[in-house]
Amino acid sequence: MWKHAAPSSPRVKGAEILRLWIDGVGVYVMSFKPTFTIGGPSEKNHAADWSIWSTLSQIHVEITRSDEGFVVHPAGPMNISGSTVASALPLRHGTILTLTDANASRPTGGAGDDSAVRLQFTQPHPLSLTGVLRLVSAHRSVQTLDAVVLVHDCCLLGPRKSHHIVCGDVSGEVRMTPGDAGLSCRTESLMYVNDEPRGMNAIVHGASTVEVDGLRFRLEDVKEEQS
Amino acid sequence: MKFTYAPESRPLDGFTIKRAVHRGHFGEVYFAVSDAGKEVALKLLRQDVDVELRGVTQCLNLKHPHLVTIFDIRQDDDGDHWIVMEYVSGQRLDQMIAEYPRGMPMEKVLAWLNGLTEGLTYMHRSGVVHRDLKPANLFWDHGHVKIGDVGLSKIISPSKKSAQTQSVGTVYYMAPEVAHGKYGRTVDVYSLGVMLVEMLTGELPFEGETVAEILFKHLTGEPDLSRCPTPVRSVLARALEKDPDKRIASVDELRSAFERAVKTGTSEPYVASTSAQAPPENSFEKGFQNVAGRSRSHDKSTGLDAGPSEFAYVFKALRDGFLAIVIGLFGAILFLVGLRSSLSFMPLWLATPFIVGGLYLVWRQIRPHYFYAPPKRHGHRSPTPLPPKTNFQVDELEVVEEASQRTAAPRAKSIPPIVVSRPLSYQVQRMAWEMIISVICTVLLTGGLTVVSSQFGVEVPFHGTIHTAHGELVGLSREWDFGMVGFFGAVTILSVWGLLLPIRLGEWRDWDGGTCRLISGIIGIAVGTVAYLLDLWLLIPLNLPEEGHFGMVGIFDHLGRQPLLGVVREPTWFGYALFFFMLFALVRWWKQGTAFRLKRFRTWAVFTTVFASFIITVFWAFPMNWALTWAAVISSVVQLSSLSYGQPPPGTGKKKK
Numbered sequence: 046m047w048k049h050a051a052p053s054s055p056r057v058k059g060a061e062i063l064r065l066w067i068d069g070v071g072v073y074v075m076s077f078k079p080t081f082t083i084g085g086p087s088e089k090n091h092a093a094d095w096s097i098w099s100t101l102s103q104i105h106v107e108i109t110r111s112d113e114g115f116v117v118h119p120a121g122p123m124n125i126s127g128s129t130v131a132s133a134l135p136l137r138h139g140t141i142l143t144l145t146d147a148n149a150s151r152p153t154g155g156a157g158d159d160s161a162v163r164l165q166f167t168q169p170h171p172l173s174l175t176g177v178l179r180l181v182s183a184h185r186s187v188q189t190l191d192a193v194v195l196v197h198d199c200c201l202l203g204p205r206k207s208h209h210i211v212c213g214d215v216s217g218e219v220r221m222t223p224g225d226a227g228l229s230c231r232t233e234s235l236m237y238v239n240d241e242p243r244g245m246n247a248i249v250h251g252a253s254t255v256e257v258d259g260l261r262f263r264l265e266d267v268k269e270e271q272s
Numbered sequence: 273m274k275f276t277y278a279p280e281s282r283p284l285d286g287f288t289i290k291r292a293v294h295r296g297h298f299g300e301v302y303f304a305v306s307d308a309g310k311e312v313a314l315k316l317l318r319q320d321v322d323v324e325l326r327g328v329t330q331c332l333n334l335k336h337p338h339l340v341t342i343f344d345i346r347q348d349d350d351g352d353h354w355i356v357m358e359y360v361s362g363q364r365l366d367q368m369i370a371e372y373p374r375g376m377p378m379e380k381v382l383a384w385l386n387g388l389t390e391g392l393t394y395m396h397r398s399g400v401v402h403r404d405l406k407p408a409n410l411f412w413d414h415g416h417v418k419i420g421d422v423g424l425s426k427i428i429s430p431s432k433k434s435a436q437t438q439s440v441g442t443v444y445y446m447a448p449e450v451a452h453g454k455y456g457r458t459v460d461v462y463s464l465g466v467m468l469v470e471m472l473t474g475e476l477p478f479e480g481e482t483v484a485e486i487l488f489k490h491l492t493g494e495p496d497l498s499r500c501p502t503p504v505r506s507v508l509a510r511a512l513e514k515d516p517d518k519r520i521a522s523v524d525e526l527r528s529a530f531e532r533a534v535k536t537g538t539s540e541p542y543v544a545s546t547s548a549q550a551p552p553e554n555s556f557e558k559g560f561q562n563v564a565g566r567s568r569s570h571d572k573s574t575g576l577d578a579g580p581s582e583f584a585y586v587f588k589a590l591r592d593g594f595l596a597i598v599i600g601l602f603g604a605i606l607f608l609v610g611l612r613s614s615l616s617f618m619p620l621w622l623a624t625p626f627i628v629g630g631l632y633l634v635w636r637q638i639r640p641h642y643f644y645a646p647p648k649r650h651g652h653r654s655p656t657p658l659p660p661k662t663n664f665q666v667d668e669l670e671v672v673e674e675a676s677q678r679t680a681a682p683r684a685k686s687i688p689p690i691v692v693s694r695p696l697s698y699q700v701q702r703m704a705w706e707m708i709i710s711v712i713c714t715v716l717l718t719g720g721l722t723v724v725s726s727q728f729g730v731e732v733p734f735h736g737t738i739h740t741a742h743g744e745l746v747g748l749s750r751e752w753d754f755g756m757v758g759f760f761g762a763v764t765i766l767s768v769w770g771l772l773l774p775i776r777l778g779e780w781r782d783w784d785g786g787t788c789r790l791i792s793g794i795i796g797i798a799v800g801t802v803a804y805l806l807d808l809w810l811l812i813p814l815n816l817p818e819e820g821h822f823g824m825v826g827i828f829d830h831l832g833r834q835p836l837l838g839v840v841r842e843p844t845w846f847g848y849a850l851f852f853f854m855l856f857a858l859v860r861w862w863k864q865g866t867a868f869r870l871k872r873f874r875t876w877a878v879f880t881t882v883f884a885s886f887i888i889t890v891f892w893a894f895p896m897n898w899a900l901t902w903a904a905v906i907s908s909v910v911q912l913s914s915l916s917y918g919q920p921p922p923g924t925g926k927k928k929k
Contacts, residue, residue, distance in 0.1 A: 066279050066291035071361075072303070159415070183415025189303070189311050189361050254279055263279035263291065 062094060063228070063251060067202070067262040070212045071191035074267065075200055077223050081108045083144070083164070083178075084121075086187050096187040097180065099162045100146040108136070108195060114174045115166070115195055117142065136176065138168045159183065170207045173198055177209055196223055202260070215260045224248075228264070232257045275300055276316065283348045287314060287356070298324050303359055312343065315355040328355055331422040334398060338391030340411070340420040360420060362413035365467070369407055373474045378501075378534060381471045384410070387417020388464060389527040395419075396457045396522065403450070405463035406442045407470070443483050444476050448490045448514050458516045461523055465511030468530070473499040477512065481779075485867070490514075503533040597717070597878055597904050598724055603633025604882065604900075634879070702867075702915055703776055710768040710913035717905050718761045759812050763803045764902065768909045770795040771856065775865040775914070788862045796856030800848035807842070816841045816895045826893030836893045843894055851894045855903060858884045864907060865914035873911045881907035 065073040076094065084093030085101035093104050105121040115136045117123075122145040123130050144162040163182035168174065174197035180186070194200050194209050201208045203218035217233035227248040230236065236243050237256040249255060251266030275292035277300075282288050287304040294301045299318035305311055317324050325345065332342050341358040348354060365384065368376065376384075388410065395402055404421060411418040447462035449455045469477045477495035480486040495512045497505045507529045513519040520526045607630025774791040807814060816825065816837060829836050836847035843851070864877045885903030889896045 066303075068275055068279075068292035069294065072291060185361075185414055189359065191361070259274070261275070261278070261292075 062267040064265045064267050065194075065210070065262055066265070067210065067212060067260070069214060070210070070262075072189055073192050073194055073210055074190055075194045075196050075221075077196050079110050081193070081195060082106070083108070092187075095178075095190070095193055097162055098185045098187060099144075100160060101144055101162060105144050106142065108178075110195065110197060111135075114168070114197065115176050122146070136166045138166070140166045141181065142166065169209060170201060173201065173209070175200055175209055196221075198222070202262075212260055215258055217258050219255075219257060219260065221249075230255060234258045275302075277302060283316075283350075283352075284314060284346055284354050284356075285348075287312065289314065311359050313357050313359040315357065317353040317355065321353055324355075325353060327422060330400060331395075334395065334400070334422075336391055336394045338387050338417050338419055339394070339422070340418050342422070360411045360413045360418050362411045362416075362418070364408055365410040365412070365471075366407035368412065369470055369474060375473045375499075376471045378472075381468065382531065382534065384412075384417055384471065385464075385468065385527055385530060388419065389523045391417065391419040392460055392464070392523045395422075396460070401455070401457045402460050402463075403455075404442060405460055405467065406445045407467060410467075443486050443490075444478065446487075446490060447516070449516055455516070457523075458519050458521065461511055461520050461526055462513075464523055464526060465508055465520075468504075468511070469495065469497065469500060469508055472501065472504070475499065501534075503537050504530055507533050597875075597908055598721070599633055600875060600879060601882070601900070601904060603630045603635075604879075606630030606633065699776065703772065706772055706913045706915055707769055709915075710772070710909050711765055713909045713912045714761050714764045714768065714905065717908060718757060718764065721901070721905070722757060755810050756812055756814075759803075759806055759810055759814075760898075760902070760905075762806060763799065764905050764909060766802055767796075767799050767852070767856075767902070767906045768913060770799050771861045771906070771910055772865060772914065775862050775910075776867075778862050779867060785860065785862070788860075789857045792861055793853045793857030796852035796854070797849045799856070800850070800852035801845065803852065804843070804845045804848040807848070814842055814895055814898060816843075816893055820896070824890055824896060826889060827891050829893040831892070847892075847894055850892055851888060851899060854888045854892070855881075855885055855899075855906075858888070859907075861910060865910045867915065873908070877911060878904055878907045 061076070061078045063075045063077075065075055067073070074095070078094065081095070082093040082104045083095045083097065083101075084103045084105040085099050086092070086096050087103040091103050102121045105119075106123055107118040107120060109116050109118065113135065116133050117130070117136050118133045119130050124143045124145070125134070125140060142164045144164070146160060159182070161182065162180070162184050165179050165181045167177050167179070169177060176195040176197065178193040178195060179191075192210075200210065200221045201218060202210045202212050202215070202221070204211065204213055204215050208218065220231045222229045222231070227250050229246070230238075230249045231246050234245065234257060236245060236247055238247050238249055238253055240254070240256075247255075249264060251264055254261065254263045275295065277283055277289050277292070279291055280288060284304075286307050288307075289302045289304045291303050292300060293303050293313065298320060299316045302314045302316070303311070304314045328342055328345060331339075332345070335341065340360055342355060343358070344356040346354045346356060368380070388405075392402065392405075400422075402419065402422060405419075409419065409421040411420060445463040445466045447455060447459040450459055466477055469475075477497070478486055478489040478493060480489060491514070495509070497508055500508055507520075507526070510518070510520050510529075511526050520529065606626050771792060774788055774795065777791070778788045806812075818825070818841070820826070826836070831846050831850055834846040835844055836850065838844050859881050864874070864881075881903045882900050885899045886896070888894070889899045
């Protein structure tokens, strides 16, 4: 069995999960947590980090960060490419996780099974271990979400497919790197944070609105949002 | 892209904006969350608020799984209107089409078709037509098709037979009859047909470099279905019929026929269901006119109608144009003679028939082109093999352009002025053909005008005139002066060639009107110079009589210190240069010769040009008979020789791929 390295500690001061509202693009969640959980709908206190309207258990799967990337730990029925996964497995670019109903009386998760939740894991940038998780089955998140960015080293916003979050109308790139002081945001042109000019490098926290090069996005701390 | 409201704004009580989603012509769309946590889309109306509100109000209580639900219409403290509606987060059809540049898999196409049919059938049964179906308005929302943007929807009721006030829809997907403002639910069938072609091939059936060209193709062109799977071609051809009466009657019928064709895999020509099977049509839809309005031969091999031949088309336009010029000019001269006579020697009661008759003749030439005459119902066909007698004039065109911009959502192939560029070889070949055609047209028109004018005794430039010893005009010589005819023709050809150049360059380089006028004016000076040199060489007796023409001698006979007339009242270089400069710069020649015009020949354009020439000679001294005739013939030849993109250069096939 593959042994994964010990999860790293959170690296963004204060926030563990940030929600990113990007004008004209979508809504994303950036997770800096060492362990990110996915599950079905439940009460707030017991909810997974990513709740999906489905028959999954409250915590159906955990994804942990390792030095080499991310590792999936099934807590409920899960298969990858038709093979049942019962133990930890490293995630690779393009992997599709099929999460099935824990209480199903017959095997589910086949090609024609509409109830199975399918998630795709990608690592679009060749030099970054940061992963992106998307729903590819016809399920909805409890709160609207386009994708989850599992931040390993950085999160890149830009026009190319190799960016973790693709923003079509932007010419430059926004690079967000977690650090002890907060989230370091670096751009190629002048940046405004909460309407104040901050040059091309700034530390941003939750509840910040960033404008740069025609792109505007807002960061919100999910924990504060829930409270 | 800048949006009005920042995240966390609360312009509407009870809702917090989280992010902007999209900006369109009507306004901006935001993703917002209610105080209770409900996720909604808020649409802020900025433009054409009444139009949007009317459409949305109609659909406020329509409920269907395949329609984007509208919750409410609200007004903020500033008086702005907001539409609160369901937030749809799925992939749009245009995004999915972009993922499959060579065409989507058939199972996906069928899934979209099913969802769209369900939603549209519900709308149509509810008496509402969508009118703005396009991939950017359709969403794949977690496995369900959602039809959005019902803001342009329109109630179809038997009582509303009259034309709509404005054309609507997005030009790539717009049914031809929308241009005329009379339409029903089959416009949605047409749009669905266009989208099916795009889904199957990744390409639109009608594309063009400008809105006008696309509209022209919708009105006259045959869709290229060669890249669609063979079994479904006949079904799609019927869905894209220009004539709504021939088109598949409902979206449900289209789905059935399409699915049947896919399942059986046969390419049998589509046969419409019988009247017993077809859903009942209301009288509004029965009022559809024959949009194409032409009799076309039916190509049995393809099931598509073939257009008229290029020769017949040119011949008919040439004949009609020539007759229009002759009759119109005759009317104008009659009017001017009557007016002049009434002011001098002739009593008004005697001059009145001249004035009225002249005006009537001019009116007869203008009326059919300038005023809308409702076509007859039910299969009325024009007896001649002409392209559609559309009344889709410039004003209407501008409305549609506006509407298309309004409704154009971001997509891979949005509606920029330039979508595809034609190869330079094609442009050169086209220009060469136009130059050749212009020579032929000039010869025919000049010759025809000479013969006709001599028969009717109308004063045109290239007849010899008989004057008294004191220079008074006694009458017209019956003899043709070949030198004058040649001079007239040569200058006309030179003018047409000179005008075609900025027209084509303007289309290519996307010049504005001012630039076109400036370049044309400079070319006019060059043409005037050549005309002056030719005049010197051929010694053309091109004089402005002392009494002028129709009593008008020109208010100014000098340009600064430079005389416009020489010692025998012949135009000087300044006279020629000024006249041609003004004529070329004043008239909007690019409208007359654009490849995207919807009518090959417009009599009104000839009259406008003649009138401009008349005004020039009223102010600046120049022989009016030459000026008016040149204006009429140059305008006619420019129009007749300019090929549109609907008519490729001879020898390059019916369609330029």
